[in-house]
Amino acid sequence: xxxxxxxxxxxxxxxxxxxxxxxxxxxxxxxxxxxxxxxxxxxxxxxxxxxxxxxxxxxxxxxxxxxxxxxxxxxxxxxxxxxxxxxxxxxxxxxxxxxxxxxxxxxxxxxxxxxxxxxxxxxxxxxxxxxxxxxxxxxxxxxxxxxxxxxxxxxxxxxxxxxxxxxxxxxxxxxxxxxxxxxxxxxxxxxxxxxxxxxxxxxxxxxxxxxxxxxxxxxxxxxxxxxxxxxxxxxxxxxxxxxxxxxxxxxxxxxxxxxxxxxxxxxxxxxxxxxxxxxxxxxxxxxxxxxxxxxxxxxxxxxxxxxxxxxxxxxxxxxxxxxxxxxxxxxxxxxxxxxxxxxxxxxxxx
Amino acid sequence: xxxxxxxxxxxxxxxxxxxxxxxxxxxxxxxxxxxxxxxxxxxxxxxxxxxxxxxxxxxxxxxxxxxxxxxxxxxxxxxxxxxxxxxxxxxxxxxxxxxxxxxxxxxxxxxxxxxxxxxxxxxxxxxxxxxxxxxxxxxxxxxxxxxxxxxxxxxxxxxxxxxxxxxxxxxxxxxxxxxxxxxxxxxxxxxxxxxxxxxxxxxxxxxxxxxxxxxxxxxxxxxxxxxxxxxxxxxxxxxxxxxxxxxxxxxxxxxxxxxxxxxxxxxxxxxxxxxxxxxxxxxxxxxxxxxxxxxxxxxxxxxxxxxxxxxxxxxxxxxxxxxxxxxxxxxxxxxxxxxxxxxxxxxxxx
DNA sequence: ATGAAAGCGCTAACAG
DNA sequence: CTGTTAGCGCTTTCAT
Numbered sequence: 001x002x003x004x005x006x007x008x009x010x011x012x013x014x015x016x017x018x019x020x021x022x023x024x025x026x027x028x029x030x031x032x033x034x035x036x037x038x039x040x041x042x043x044x045x046x047x048x049x050x051x052x053x054x055x056x057x058x059x060x061x062x063x064x065x066x067x068x069x070x071x072x073x074x075x076x077x078x079x080x081x082x083x084x085x086x087x088x089x090x091x092x093x094x095x096x097x098x099x100x101x102x103x104x105x106x107x108x109x110x111x112x113x114x115x116x117x118x119x120x121x122x123x124x125x126x127x128x129x130x131x132x133x134x135x136x137x138x139x140x141x142x143x144x145x146x147x148x149x150x151x152x153x154x155x156x157x158x159x160x161x162x163x164x165x166x167x168x169x170x171x172x173x174x175x176x177x178x179x180x181x182x183x184x185x186x187x188x189x190x191x192x193x194x195x196x197x198x199x200x201x202x203x204x205x206x207x208x209x210x211x212x213x214x215x216x217x218x219x220x221x222x223x224x225x226x227x228x229x230x231x232x233x234x235x236x237x238x239x240x241x242x243x244x245x246x247x248x249x250x251x252x253x254x255x256x257x258x259x260x261x262x263x264x265x266x267x268x269x270x271x272x273x274x275x276x277x278x279x280x281x282x283x284x285x286x287x288x289x290x291x292x293x294x295x296x297x298x299x300x301x302x303x304x305x306x307x308x309x310x311x312x313x314x315x316x317x318x319x320x321x322x323x324x325x326x327x328x329x330x331x332x333x334x335x336x337x338x339x340x341x342x343x344x345x346x347x348x349x350x
Numbered sequence: 351x352x353x354x355x356x357x358x359x360x361x362x363x364x365x366x367x368x369x370x371x372x373x374x375x376x377x378x379x380x381x382x383x384x385x386x387x388x389x390x391x392x393x394x395x396x397x398x399x400x401x402x403x404x405x406x407x408x409x410x411x412x413x414x415x416x417x418x419x420x421x422x423x424x425x426x427x428x429x430x431x432x433x434x435x436x437x438x439x440x441x442x443x444x445x446x447x448x449x450x451x452x453x454x455x456x457x458x459x460x461x462x463x464x465x466x467x468x469x470x471x472x473x474x475x476x477x478x479x480x481x482x483x484x485x486x487x488x489x490x491x492x493x494x495x496x497x498x499x500x501x502x503x504x505x506x507x508x509x510x511x512x513x514x515x516x517x518x519x520x521x522x523x524x525x526x527x528x529x530x531x532x533x534x535x536x537x538x539x540x541x542x543x544x545x546x547x548x549x550x551x552x553x554x555x556x557x558x559x560x561x562x563x564x565x566x567x568x569x570x571x572x573x574x575x576x577x578x579x580x581x582x583x584x585x586x587x588x589x590x591x592x593x594x595x596x597x598x599x600x601x602x603x604x605x606x607x608x609x610x611x612x613x614x615x616x617x618x619x620x621x622x623x624x625x626x627x628x629x630x631x632x633x634x635x636x637x638x639x640x641x642x643x644x645x646x647x648x649x650x651x652x653x654x655x656x657x658x659x660x661x662x663x664x665x666x667x668x669x670x671x672x673x674x675x676x677x678x679x680x681x682x683x684x685x686x687x688x689x690x691x692x693x694x695x696x697x698x699x700x
Numbered sequence: 701a702t703g704a705a706a707g708c709g710c711t712a713a714c715a716g
Numbered sequence: 717c718t719g720t721t722a723g724c725g726c727t728t729t730c731a732t
Contacts, residue, residue, distance in 0.1 A: 029710080031717090063474075064414050064710090068725065069712080083443045293643045369726095383726070384702090415726040418726075708727090710723100716719075
């Protein structure tokens with residue numbers, strides 16, 4: 001039952017240093033340092049005396065000073081493309097967990113897709129002398145190369161770089177899976193929708209998977225981008241609904257879930273029913289895709305495994321156990337069949 | 351058309367220091383330091399010479415060393431409750447933006463609701479001597495108080511602490527709005543569903559708003575928690591569908607969108623239609639709530655404004671321009687009417 | 701206007 | 717086993 005008003009104190013102006021602890025315990029700084037780092041060569045009696053001083057003073061070692069002298073940081077920088085895409089926030093969490101398991105903290109930069117902020121973020125990470133950098137952005141590879149100039153170990157996640165370690169998925173296998181699923185269901189008139197902000201190498205791979213899958217099975221095959229809510233095919237923009245009706249499209253494969261969700265929205269706002277009129281497949285399997293009302297059929301990426309591998313590679317580069325040519329690790333993907341895909345009703349457009 | 355294999359280089363083992371730059375430019379470290387910090391008292395000729403050395407060496411000042419000597423950091427720590435709740439990831443982004451506008455970088459900790467990881471994160475932030483800490487968790491206040499012991503300025507966001515600066519919203523006004531909306535639509539049999547992980551003060555405020563709104567208008571008023579997919583009312587667990595049918599509930603107010611989404615899922619999986627059979631209202635207005643297929647009626651929080659104020663307050667504490675008693679800033683909320691609420695169909699259960 | 705020197709708080713040899 | 721010492725890379729007086 002303490003009086004709330006009395007609980008507030010201004011924050012302490014100056015944190016106690018290792019010297020203060022030493023003085024209070026009547027020992028030297030080194031002894032305190034030994035206690036902190038758990039060195040075995042400290043007399044139990046002293047150890048408890050020092051520990052007491054630490055507790056009463058509320059001492060915390062200054063990580064900055066430690067890292068400065070050790071010339072190594074226990075912080076990993078993570079730059080993420082856009083947090084509002086759930087795939088990236090899931091990835092950020094997974095990376096943080098994986099890093100934490102290996103004793104690293106994470107310093108996060110969110111570029112929101114703006115190259116300026118991205119480079120700014122990298123600069124900041126570099127100035128903080130992070131031990132390494134994890135890039136989970138889409139398409140930052142080339143920009144990052146210039147800035148980083150390999151001044152610090154880094155690994156990319158789901159990007160298309162070839163000059164740096166990379167952990168990614170079998171992109172083309174994924175869209176192939178998606179397209180085959182549609183073909184198997186009986187769809188013959190397909191469109192593939194990408195997104196201009198997707199990194200080119202990934203974009204190409206996913207497109208290829210779709211084309212391969214569509215090649216044998218489909219009569220009509222359109223590919224383009226979803227831009228400002230419209231489908232851009234070649235150099236024309238179409239309303240999604242109009243495009244589907246005019247070309248009698250029955251299946252749409254999207255480059256990712258975020259795009260698929262947008263497609264879903266437009267389709268239904270324009271009076272088309274999913275999956276009755278059109279089937280839609282995504283890529284990523286973000287949590288929203290699993291909601292009953294969304295129930296998006298999609299290609300799942302193993303986010304925790306990707307994160308784990310990325311951190312493992314980075315740690316290898318950091319401690320020098322991994323050296324030489326850039327490594328590429330590719331994970332498998334799997335199709336999650338949900339409610340946005342069904343056999344086409346050819347009769348519908350009669 | 352460079353050969354990809356040749357582009358890879360191992361990362362440099364040792365970053366150049368201010369001393370290297372000084373040597374290469376034939377000046378002293380101080381001059382280099384002056385150039386870096388844009389001190390006015392440097393001869394133009396020297397300035398360019400130093401700048402050249404910096405560029406060719408790819409020199410970046412060591413932020414650790416700088417912060418150590420300046421005894422102040424340009425990094426703010428942010429600890430976030432659970433990233434997988436979109437409200438928090440939106441908040442994290444907003445905080446990062448707001449901090450960045452004021453020249454601060456952000457070091458992020460994600461506690462995933464686990465108190466241990468949360469405290470661990472705070473410890474790490476403290477060791478890194480962050481300039482201040484932003485807590486966007488739910489219910490970490492009391493735990494944090496012990497650990498922090500006010501060793502560093504901090505501001506809470508949407509928590510219920512009374513011993514520290516806080517920026518939050520008019521919680522009870524929000525649920526009141528939601529409940530009145532339901533009442534206005536004609537609902538008389540209401541339940542309120544909270545979540546055990548919500549911070550107690552916030553939880554109480556939102557509950558109060560609901561109770562106030564329901565007091566005059568409703569015949570049946572139930573309140574409880576959504577736990578493991580079941581509604582816990584008093585000390586009994588009920589399947590959501592069964593509860594709604596048995597007590598002829600027509601309106602559900604949820605403590606947040608994340609809970610509302612879950613409620614929606616269960617309801618519809620148990621054969622109830624929303625909003626035909628039951629209306630559902632959330633709180634937060636996360637992006638998913640706005641999707642056409644979800645279209646959740648909810649109470650919107652002004653996330654960017656909350657973030658901006660939190661950072662402003664924190665900066666005030668950091669630079670000393672703000673002192674004294676804990677400040678509380680409360681923002682208004684607003685109802686966003688969407689598709690999960692409609693007038694009740696009393697006849698339905700006849 | 702520029703350089704020399706004294707630390708920031710810590711660790712890591714090395715003496716005692 | 718404990719204390720002394722020499723820096724880590726930088727900023728910041730203070731002389732020059």
